Amino acid sequence: MRRHRSLQRFTWTCAMGVGLMFGCGNPNALIFNDSFLNYVSGGIVPQTPGPSAPMVLVRCVNSTGTSVQFVVTAEITQAVRDAEGNPQFDVDGNIVTERVLKTVRLNTFPFAQANELGHVFSCSSTAVERVGLGENLQSTDQGLFIGFEVADVPGFGVEAGLNPLVRADGNFECGDTIIFRAIESQGQPGGVRVESFVLPWRSQPECCAGPDTFGTLEAVIESQVGENP
Amino acid sequence: MYRDFEAVSGCRKSLARGGLGLALLLSISGCSALNPAFVDLLDPTGGSASVENAPGYVAITFINNADVDERLLNYLEADLPDGGGVDLTPYERRTLRPRIRFRVRVDFVNGGVNVFEFVDGSVKLVDTRFDATAEPDLIENELTNAIVVCDVLRVAIEGPIEVFMPVAIAGYQFQEADDNRPATFVFTEFLEESLRFIPLEVDLVDQDGNIILQQNIGLRDVPVPVDGPRCGSVVSFTVTGTLAVPFLTTPIFSSNDPSVRLDDAVALARVGGRFAVRVQVN
Structure with missing residues (x-):
């Protein structure tokens, strides 16, 4: 059961990592760049x-x-x-x-x-x-x-x-x-x-x-x- | 043990499949599903199309704080044929600005380039004998701000800054005295700088930085490029100075019209006046 949970966590982390690496499909996006963060979640610049x-x-x-x-x-x-x-x-x-x-x-x-x-x-x-x-x-x-x-x-x-x-x-x-x-x-x-x-x-x-x-x-x-x- | 291994292996496969599916979904949907800023955009035509948000903006603006030399203004406001026949209200006179234009080049980090022209200034500031429609930028509406998307590598003025010369400038040549007449100045031609946009030239200096010829912009007042402006910042180009023209005045001859000696390099170099450009990032 514990192994199952750690595998689940690992998979989610990988999935989010893949999403971030590819900029969620946005070719302009850079990882953790202000522009990317604004594109993804807003709230950085108006x-x-x-x-x-x-x-x-x-x-x-x-x-x-x-x-x-x-x-x-x-x-x-x-x-x-x-x-x-x-x-x-x-x-x-x-x-x-x-x-x-x-x-x-x-x-x-x-x-x-x-x-x-x-x-x-x-x-x-x-x-x-x-x-x-x-x-x-x-x-x-x-x-x-x-x-x-x-x-x-x-x-x-x-x-x-x-x-x-x-x-x-x-x-x-x-x-x-x-x-x-x-x-x-x-x-x-x-x-x-x-x-x-x-x-x-x-x-x-x-x-x-x-x-x-x-x-x-x-x-x-x-x-x-x-x-x- | 064997059963346990099978169970974990099956679980691992299904989790891996799920993870890949999620990653695929993220990349296809462009993160829209996770993004609170991705609000649905109202389509007034009733359609369901939408546009993704911009990553942010860099605003670029042109502030024209230049003014017009009082003598030139008096000449322009004088009635025809001794002046320019321009009729300005006190309010227009107070807020008068020379017509100035320049091109701005924006380089983006991905290699893209955009170029646009800022233009600002009073359209009434021109000798009324001149057909303003001959100079489209004189009657075009102004563009004083532009908003570009992030990320910007560089913002710079491309080419010269130009100011509209609202009057014709007469060029005179000195004629030596001879047996029949005294020395005088003879009208030869109108300068090609007359009634058109002219580029503002930077002072000429020698290798030690000493000014050889003072022109329209001092060496320390030229516009500088802005490298790597932060996303969300405002880049402003502020032009200050005074639009001016020479009026030929000598002990033997003086003119009430804009005029200059054709062999006077100093006066010719300062046709247009004196300006400064300040670049700021806020």
């Missing part, structure tokens, strides 16, 4: 900006075999300011706001780690209302640019075919991570299809044993003198 960092992280993942540029647009509500920079109020005393589109182009490549790039949109003094692909947030916009880095091929744009995520509809909130993933798909224009996901900050474990990435980023951004007009 996956979402969370409540302490007022921003929305947009993470673009390229799961195709070619380079993909994601045209990420956020619709942002910001205060209307007068010539002196003071916010304007309506007759009821509410701040007058306007909606503007902000677009960034994120390049990704078909190699692990370089196949991802992200961007954070601040929601400290503004509100991120919608996030999607394409300059005008239309599903018919050219939301992806495929094969842009190949010298002999100029690349081509394709429709994302994806409706934007809307905060008012509960798709996301400030502090969440939004993920756009491009995957190969036959029968689609350009052979690429896009999926969107949301990782809510509320679903995340208490953070963090390691650096608070987004809290620090927020503090660094705040160190910028003035604001962009």
Whole structure:
């Protein structure tokens, strides 16, 4: 009976060892590396900006075999300011706001780690209302640019075919991570299809044993003198 | 004894099979079953697909704390045709920043490389006689932060840092006096640095470190690479300094427009102004 138990312990230890050695199927994982531990159990560094960092992280993942540029647009509500920079109020005393589109182009490549790039949109003094692909947030916009880095091929744009995520509809909130993933798909224009996901900050474990990435980023951004007009 | 051996041997086999099965399950499932961070991701399209969590991030950001020389700003704000015709509100003037861009190269530990361009600054800061659509990066939206996944081997600025020159700079040549006219300066050409992004050049020094020619960035103010930033850290590139252009002023000739003597190497070298880049890891 005692031999049986020690054999059982030995087998479990071996199984866990094998799991760790192979990084549980993740080619990026290193044994006991912070990144690996975060990948396996979380709680080392944050996956979402969370409540302490007022921003929305947009993470673009390229799961195709070619380079993909994601045209990420956020619709942002910001205060209307007068010539002196003071916010304007309506007759009821509410701040007058306007909606503007902000677009960034994120390049990704078909190699692990370089196949991802992200961007954070601040929601400290503004509100991120919608996030999607394409300059005008239309599903018919050219939301992806495929094969842009190949010298002999100029690349081509394709429709994302994806409706934007809307905060008012509960798709996301400030502090969440939004993920756009491009995957190969036959029968689609350009052979690429896009999926969107949301990782809510509320679903995340208490953070963090390691650096608070987004809290620090927020503090660094705040160190910028003035604001962009 | 024989029976006991059989029992242990059978038990050993079944345990070994179970262990192998568990190891296989772990490697196939990517540890998802054991990982509390592997929360199901909400798919707004109603599908059941999911994406695995990132191992963590390194945030890279560009802080543009540069400003614009007062004389250049006054020229830009003056009405046409004596100035640039730029109309700025007091708020815009207070928060004005030159348009700056540079490329960042990120090397990952697995050999992958990503390169992207940061660009930031005021889009209104340009002579209104210039067609801004001719310079796409002037009207593109800005990119001032990028989030890359761990593990990062190196983060470095690739190539020069460039600043947009918002005015045309007239080049003059000195003309000696002759029997018919006094010495003067003659307009020859607009510098090729006019109305486009120009690279900021580092001071030229001799082998002892003495400055031979002062240009746009001091030797101690150049951006340095960051090797092996810890997962979860923030790498920031902060650009400070002043965008400036020369205005030719001599006892015999002075110009109210941006201008320079074509044979004045010192003045030519400082076209664009003086900047410093600070790299921090937090």
